[in-house]
Amino acid sequence: xxxxxxxxxxxxxxxxxxxxxxxxxxxxxxxxxxxxxxxxxxxxxxxxxxxxxxxxxxxxxxxxxxxxxxxxxxxxxxxxxxxxxxxxxxxxxxxxxxxxxxxxxxxxxxxxxxxxxxxxxxxxxxxx
Amino acid sequence: xxxxxxxxxxxxxxxxxxxxxxxxxxxxxxxxxxxxxxxxxxxxxxxxxxxxxxxxxxxxxxxxxxxxxxxxxxxxxxxxxxxxxxxxxxxxxxxxxxxxxxxxxxxxxxxxxxxxxxxxxxxxxxxxxxxxxxxxxxxxxxxxxxxxxxxxxxxxxxxxx
Numbered sequence: 001x002x003x004x005x006x007x008x009x010x011x012x013x014x015x016x017x018x019x020x021x022x023x024x025x026x027x028x029x030x031x032x033x034x035x036x037x038x039x040x041x042x043x044x045x046x047x048x049x050x051x052x053x054x055x056x057x058x059x060x061x062x063x064x065x066x067x068x069x070x071x072x073x074x075x076x077x078x079x080x081x082x083x084x085x086x087x088x089x090x091x092x093x094x095x096x097x098x099x100x101x102x103x104x105x106x107x108x109x110x111x112x113x114x115x116x117x118x119x120x121x122x123x124x125x126x127x128x
Numbered sequence: 129x130x131x132x133x134x135x136x137x138x139x140x141x142x143x144x145x146x147x148x149x150x151x152x153x154x155x156x157x158x159x160x161x162x163x164x165x166x167x168x169x170x171x172x173x174x175x176x177x178x179x180x181x182x183x184x185x186x187x188x189x190x191x192x193x194x195x196x197x198x199x200x201x202x203x204x205x206x207x208x209x210x211x212x213x214x215x216x217x218x219x220x221x222x223x224x225x226x227x228x229x230x231x232x233x234x235x236x237x238x239x240x241x242x243x244x245x246x247x248x249x250x251x252x253x254x255x256x257x258x259x260x261x262x263x264x265x266x267x268x269x270x271x272x273x274x275x276x277x278x279x280x281x282x283x284x285x286x287x288x289x
Contacts (some may be wrong), residue, residue: 011250012222012223012225013218013219014205014209014222014223014226015207015226016209017208017209018151018160019211037149059248061250061281075203087233088229088230088232088233088234088237089233089239089243089248090233090234090237090243090249091243091244092243092244093243108237109160109229109233110159110160110230110234111159123197
């Protein structure tokens with residue numbers, strides 16, 4: 001099993017820690033965890049670092065998660081990197097919107113490590 | 129001022145949301161903090177001096193507030209972070225804000241049509257108890273009182289129709 005580099009994007013530092021812990025509890029080996037507090041910061045991180053997975057909130061100041069996913073294609077390093085949204089916005093419309101913007105998965109808060117595993121592991125394929 | 133019969137009608141309209149709000153709160157604590165909440169014995173209102181608030185706008189307008197004391201808020205953040213309570217610093221407010229945000233989101237997603245039609249604000253956290261809240265709510269709040277690790281918490285939804 002390979003270990004992966006993940007970027008966790010959420011305006012709450014506590015939530016970023018919870019997401020990281022859930023990834024580890026889901027059995028996903030992490031070689032590096034990068035963090036960003038909003039979409040604009042995340043784009044900056046991705047211009048400097050290559051990652052294998054992005055987990056991203058939707059409601060954030062400065063740049064929200066949907067705009068971040070739309071702009072991801074402009075970052076050379078991030079092309080093809082899967083994004084999974086983790087958010088309190090749980091309606092079908094939000095899910096469709098996120099997936100049509102380019103997200104590969106959608107997890108509603110509150111969530112369990114099992115749900116993270118269920119949504120993230122298939123997206124990673126053989127990477128983890 | 130609204131007539132009493134209008135207030136009573138609004139009150140009964142939202143009364144059935146109390147169990148939904150309680151389920152939303154319990155789910156957040158079970159899934160994110162791995163703990164069960166208990167029902168409190170009827171006692172005098174304790175001093176709850178940390179308040180997190182999330183605004184709702186759209187099909188449902190109002191404010192969801194989550195109140196507890198500083199000891200509970202620190203314990204909640206420590207459980208969320210997986211660290212000892214004495215290691216919790218500024219994360220206390222961040223953690224409480226996130227709990228309030230998740231309760232608000234979880235609650236609105238349980239009501240038909242609200243998931244799409246109701247937006248949440250980012251949370252605000254106030255510490256201290258020397259303040260007053262002015263609300264334009266036109267009905268009594270939907271309230272849930274529970275115990276977290278034996279300590280009281282109060283969740284209140286004030287709705288403006």
